[in-house]
Amino acid sequence: MLLEIEDLRTTYTDSSTESTVTAVDGVSFEIEEGESFGLVGESGCGKSTIAKSVMRILPDNGRITDGAVRLNGEDLTELDAEPMRQRRWTDIALISQSAMNALDPVYTVDTQIKEAIEAHESWSEQRMDDRVVELFELVGIDPERRHDYPHQFSGGMKQRAMIAMALVLDPDLIIADEPTTALDVISQDTILHHLEELQAETGASMLLITHDMSVVAEMCDRTAVMYAGELAERGPTETIFTNPYHPYTLGLKNAFPSIHGGADSLISIPGAPPPLTDPADACRFADRCPFAAPECRSSDPPMKEVADEHEAACARIDDVGIETMREQAAKREVWHGVDDAPDGASAGDGAASAPTEVSGGDSA
Numbered sequence: 001m002l003l004e005i006e007d008l009r010t011t012y013t014d015s016s017t018e019s020t021v022t023a024v025d026g027v028s029f030e031i032e033e034g035e036s037f038g039l040v041g042e043s044g045c046g047k048s049t050i051a052k053s054v055m056r057i058l059p060d061n062g063r064i065t066d067g068a069v070r071l072n073g074e075d076l077t078e079l080d081a082e083p084m085r086q087r088r089w090t091d092i093a094l095i096s097q098s099a100m101n102a103l104d105p106v107y108t109v110d111t112q113i114k115e116a117i118e119a120h121e122s123w124s125e126q127r128m129d130d131r132v133v134e135l136f137e138l139v140g141i142d143p144e145r146r147h148d149y150p151h152q153f154s155g156g157m158k159q160r161a162m163i164a165m166a167l168v169l170d171p172d173l174i175i176a177d178e179p180t181t182a183l184d185v186i187s188q189d190t191i192l193h194h195l196e197e198l199q200a201e202t203g204a205s206m207l208l209i210t211h212d213m214s215v216v217a218e219m220c221d222r223t224a225v226m227y228a229g230e231l232a233e234r235g236p237t238e239t240i241f242t243n244p245y246h247p248y249t250l251g252l253k254n255a256f257p258s259i260h261g262g263a264d265s266l267i268s269i270p271g272a273p274p275p276l277t278d279p280a281d282a283c284r285f286a287d288r289c290p291f292a293a294p295e296c297r298s299s300d301p302p303m304k305e306v307a308d309e310h311e312a313a314c315a316r317i318d319d320v321g322i323e324t325m326r327e328q329a330a331k332r333e334v335w336h337g338v339d340d341a342p343d344g345a346s347a348g349d350g351a352a353s354a355p356t357e358v359s360g361g362d363s364a
């Protein structure tokens, strides 16, 4: 197993209000060698915090309070700063949404990639240059352009250059956190295609973090669905999309056009996730869930196996029955009936309520 995240808990403290946000609350998943693993969930559910926890690049007010992050068996949460610095780039590389803005306008692109190499290895100038040429070819930029300054590159080229930089030391794990969100649709497609090819060519594993379910559906072997700091469901991507178990994933499926047909069949999930300060010992989806029962508000259901290598954190699957749940969840009135909660958004018209921000992408 390449990466094992076990019961990870990460908090942020707001010193002015003394409040604590538990952004990641007991998350576990594993990534095998060469595997592409998707982490999907709406904005603010804690996805980037997982990436930052694995990389150990949390801001000063962020802290891993519990759990383990094992890379090749070594718990990264216990490493001192210097050995951890060595693991970054060499063993794990991060491509973030804003990666392209990290290029320094004063230096040429190849100089910056070579600096990244020099921070970890003592390669000759020739070897570094060969590697930059090789990587530019891999990410689809003419190697002649390696001596350009960042402003001579388009946004898509800059993001590709950052992908090249992330790959320069052949990491075992690439974490791609919304790698294409800042780009236009055509560049998004090209870059995702390149990432997929690169991952296959290099044999690296990938943790792909996105709010866009269509990206995960296309690119990942297994997927975890995250909701309000916790995992709701985890399993093979295909079964997560075709036979989901958690009511939240059932709701997402309704909002996913390429699986569910025309745009008029889309059903949003009314309401919004709960705040992550002082989370109650309850299912966090209960207030938006059409199947919630009193027990859902008195304890937080653990993940349990629902099918082969497939787990979901829902206490109602056995009582309601998964076939009934799926049948019911496909009906608009079932979701909008839920929205009578005191502070819920208005029911009836999906557009009037706060829809989930997880999207089915631009393939709609």
Ligand SMILES: Nc1ncnc2c1ncn2[C@@H]1O[C@H](COP(=O)(O)OP(=O)(O)OP(=O)(O)O)[C@@H](O)[C@H]1O
Pocket: 012, 013, 021, 023, 041, 042, 043, 044, 045, 046, 047, 048, 049, 050, 059, 061, 062, 211, 276
């Ligand atoms: N530096 C910080 N200080 C305080 N709270 C933070 C900080 N960074 C994130 N949070 C909070 O932690 C929670 C999880 O944020 P995170 O960025 O991990 O979510 P996300 O799913 O990646 O969302 P997005 O896709 O919008 O980045 C949110 O409630 C967010 O407000």
